[in-house]
Amino acid sequence: MNMFGTWIGAILTLILFSFLYKDNPLYRLAENIFVGISTGYFIALEWQNVLKPNVVEKVMAGNWVPIIPAILGVVLLLQLSQKYGWIARYSIALYIGVGAALNMVLYTQGQLIPQIQGTMLKLNSISNIIIIVGTITSLAYFFFAIENKTLGRVSKIGIGFLMISFGAAYGTTVMGRVSLLIARFDFLINDWIRAMF
Numbered sequence: 597m598n599m600f601g602t603w604i605g606a607i608l609t610l611i612l613f614s615f616l617y618k619d620n621p622l623y624r625l626a627e628n629i630f631v632g633i634s635t636g637y638f639i640a641l642e643w644q645n646v647l648k649p650n651v652v653e654k655v656m657a658g659n660w661v662p663i664i665p666a667i668l669g670v671v672l673l674l675q676l677s678q679k680y681g682w683i684a685r686y687s688i689a690l691y692i693g694v695g696a697a698l699n700m701v702l703y704t705q706g707q708l709i710p711q712i713q714g715t716m717l718k719l720n721s722i723s724n725i726i727i728i729v730g731t732i733t734s735l736a737y738f739f740f741a742i743e744n745k746t747l748g749r750v751s752k753i754g755i756g757f758l759m760i761s762f763g764a765a766y767g768t769t770v771m772g773r774v775s776l777l778i779a780r781f782d783f784l785i786n787d788w789i790r791a792m793f
Contacts, residue, residue: 599791602787602788602791603788605783605787605788606783606784606787606788608626608629608630609780609783609784610784611623611625611626612626612627647666650662651663651665651666668687668690668691669687671683671684671686671687672684672687672688714727715727715728715731729753729757730754730757732750732754733750733751733753733754733757734754734757734758735754736750736751736754737751737754737755737758739751
């Protein structure tokens with residue numbers, strides 16, 4: 597059974613690699629299989645980890661409060677109806693309003709304040725100086741309230757820091773994708789081909 601799974605994985609991997617030549621029906625079949633399995637898996641995961649413990653079990657225990665968000669969630673499905681789609685706007689408005697309020701507080705406490713604290717450093721090392729200069733000059737680049745030649749020169753330094761950070765983020769993304777490719781080749785060579793011989 598383990599070898600059967602390895603063969604399925606290897607065949608689907610090769611089919612997905614066939615897209616490098618050109619788009620073909622086998623690639624679209626493998627793509628649809630992936631989307632279907634992912635959808636089924638995440639539906640089962642949401643049922644097991646969210647709906648069952650937070651709605652069904654609580655209602656069975658006598659707590660009827662989770663019925664309200666469950667109804668609002670079901671109302672979102674009315675978007676699929678042309679006649680009753682307008683009702684879903686109330687759920688969306690409530691979801692966006694509550695989500696924005698909660699995320700504003702969580703973002704401020706979890707990211708904004710720690711970032712501000714992270715730049716309040718002593719000027720006792722080169723790395724601290726680079727962090728402070730990079731933060732101030734990068735913020736100067738986004739300051740459009742007044743036209744100032746000095747601020748323009750400072751913002752050009754900020755552009756350099758931004759480009760370095762974007763380059764590092766892009767490099768990390770490429771390295772992650774290359775490591776996924778290496779993992780697939782490792783699977784094909786070590787788990788599939790060597791298992792046959």
